[in-house]
Amino acid sequence: MQKFNLLAIDLEPAPYKFDLWNEFQNSNNFELFTIFSEKRNWSPDAGHDYRLWPPSIFKYEICVGQTIFDVIGCCLKIAARLI
Numbered sequence: 001m002q003k004f005n006l007l008a009i010d011l012e013p014a015p016y017k018f019d020l021w022n023e024f025q026n027s028n029n030f031e032l033f034t035i036f037s038e039k040r041n042w043s044p045d046a047g048h049d050y051r052l053w054p055p056s057i058f059k060y061e062i063c064v065g066q067t068i069f070d071v072i073g074c075c076l077k078i079a080a081r082l083i
Contacts, residue, residue, distance in 0.1 A: 007081050008034040012041050012076040013062060018054045034060040035078055
């Protein structure tokens with residue numbers, strides 16, 4: 001059976017999100033790559049400082065930084081994956 005390439009764009013990484021994307025990768029139907037658009041949500045009422053992470057069996061990248069240039073860089077990474 002052919003695997004489908006799947007690009008997932010998610011906000012900040014979290015253990016429960018790693019569990020979710022691991023399940024997609026485990027299904028053997030998808031070749032998954034995830035881009036997390038921020039390392040941590042810096043809003044006063046959001047974001048967590050997770051200390052424990054489940055192992056990742058999927059490929060991922062985390063965009064870091066808060067400036068407009070960092071956001072543009074992340075958008076370029078996403079666009080490059082779509083081409």
